[in-house]
């Protein structure tokens with residue numbers, strides 16, 4: 377079907393510069409033309425005035441639909457990807473929470489060849505137990521080059537982001553190791569002071585894992601990791617569910633970045649767990665029991681344990697919390713994460729030649745259909 381071509385007609389095309397009416401021709405998995413397109417004999421999908429945007433990219437996903445990437449099960453991995461595709465996500469980083477090294481490696485091995493998985497985000501194990509959040513500190517390791525090499529051996533091309541706590545002794549040695557496999561050194565689950573975080577961000581770390589969560593807050597006498605992150609050039613993850621960070625915090629971050637012309641640094645992530653898309657009750661997160669209630673996922677002691685968020689809802693929240701125009705909100709889940717992964721222009725872009733990972737959105741920004749490489753992988757009463 378994608379080979380023969382597909383014309384999505386009558387859409388409202390969402391570009392970073394704004395929304396324009398037009399059509400989108402897909403051929404051989406790529407966007408072949410945009411604007412007013414004539415392609416006789418091509419199969420036509422009528423968008424009926426819906427928004428057409430690049431598919432969403434999520435840098436931080438643990439699970440969904442009852443499954444967790446930590447299960448180390450290829451079918452579970454496919455179920456997670458399918459669930460998030462129903463919410464517009466066409467590419468994600470399977471995020472493996474800190475665990476004993478062999479268990480993390482088994483989880484990575486199970487992801488091979490699952491379409492829609494763009495790589496792996498290792499959330500640990502070189503993290504600070506003081507800021508474990510819902511992760512099990514049992515598996516945390518002191519930073520060392522040898523331990524890192526053992527962890528990623530054979531998976532150097534899969535691992536794309538590695539979160540570590542920069543204040544731990546030897547942590548900065550990890551930066552060169554992480555860069556050495558072409559991955560993004562990210563700081564998180566950290567008790568770093570403003571000064572410690574600033575040093576790491578000047579020495580090659582250039583991504584901050586769920587800004588505001590599992591790190592000290594922004595205090596006027598101790599601006600901490602949040603202060604250092606904002607004043608750096610790093611890309612920033614934000615869990616925009618209205619629970620992990622206050623809506624006004626989202627607004628503050630957006631206003632600050634916009635004022636600097638730096639909104640391109642912000643990426644919305646879900647940090648979704650197996651509870652996402654499931655009814656209230658008990659679920660699992662990285663081998664621990666968690667409870668989903670009122671849209672919040674927590675350990676028995678009340679600690680937030682990932683989320684039940686999806687990216688379509690994160691976008692709607694961002695628009696509401698920070699008065700963002702649609703095209704800016706969509707950049708937070710398309711162009712910006714693509715740039716972090718070094719695949720800007722090829723993914724997360726509505727551009728001729730880009731991979732035809734696309735999402736059709738209803739006027740209320742719920743997902744009508746999702747296409748990956750030109751193939752419809754999700755449709756809600758549409759086609």
Ligand SMILES: [Zn+2]
Pocket residue numbers: 436438471499647682
């Ligand atoms: Zn996480």
